[in-house]
Amino acid sequence: MIRSLWTAATGMKAQQLNIDTISNNLANVNTNGFKKSRVNFQDLMYQSLREAGTPNNQGSQVPAGIEVGHGVRPAATQKLFAQGSFQQTGNPLDMAIEGDGFFQVVRPNGQVGYTRDGSFKRDSNGRIVTSDGYPLASDITIPEDTTDVSITAEGRVMVKQPGNEEVTEVGQIELSRFSNPAGLKSIGRNLFAETPASGGPTVGVPAEDGFGTISQGYLEKGNVKVVEEMTNMIAAQRAYEVNSKAIKASDQMLQQANNLKR
Known part of the structure; x- marks a missing residue:
């Protein structure tokens, strides 16, 4: 199975949480004393196909290895306590x-x-x-x-x-x-x-x-800046969209492989 299917799925799930957090910030734009949240992300584990420094056929070491990442995960939703107006x-x-x-x-x-x-x-x-x-x-x-x-x-x-x-x-x-x-x-x-x-x-x-x-x-008042949150929402929406396109591209690649004839 193509790794990108699962990798892109983690990106979509992460951006869904991002949108949920941004939505809560916007919903509380007029809440007294409200402090907005920000989602922090981490990349997931990597699969090493070739380690950096591995000797090659000429006896020297390869300067860079081959690693394939497996996506992203939310690490924290952090409250930002900047002063509100x-x-x-x-x-x-x-x-x-x-x-x-x-x-x-x-x-x-x-x-x-x-x-x-x-x-x-x-x-x-x-x-x-x-x-x-x-x-x-x-x-x-x-x-x-x-x-x-x-x-x-x-x-x-x-x-x-x-x-x-x-x-x-x-x-x-x-x-x-x-x-x-x-x-x-x-x-x-x-x-x-x-x-x-x-x-x-x-x-x-x-x-x-x-x-x-x-x-x-x-x-x-709350320290939510509407323009900033709208910009973050657009970026999250585009990231969700591009991850969905990666899944679609992976599906098309599998379809082409399935349609190969001898």
Whole structure:
């Protein structure tokens, strides 16, 4: 059987995953805090028909061997944590991280989730929560009679209440960062979970020890560039097409061999 049939098939399967990844990037172009993914590929094993350095009939060594590759495989889908653009909203509980760091929220199972989506709300108990009701790990509660909320670049949450000229600090937002954020696991709902590959979180205060600052009244949009993704999609589509043509050419070669007459 001609090797190219199976080799080209691996190329088609790899480009299908590439298109799937690009589609997910484009689908989340307006998702707050979304980080796009990129597929990394590796070539497969090679069959050596002649080793480099093999002695020839004249007693010298051949300078190059003969190797036939067996295709490609996806090696990883890597998250790219480049900063997304900011959108001003004016909402006092909208926050964007300018620089490194993740907001920490408590999931229903008690484990901590990490997110760059700063579109927070206030629940019936006054806690600062995500759109799904997951509270900040800092457990900050805003009093019911609050007339104004301000959040500093360092993450200090200040409120103003009736009859009090002074602002009152009700909590401190902390951020987490990882030595290998690409190793985080995407679990949906704009959340990541730590893994052995990401390492444990380092928790700190915004604007200190290399953590980013918090911008109140802004949201970080996804870092997907539509033109770039469309270009990647065209390239993937053409690669899929050319691999399908390689399969067709191999089939035609087999057909011609089958039609040979003595």
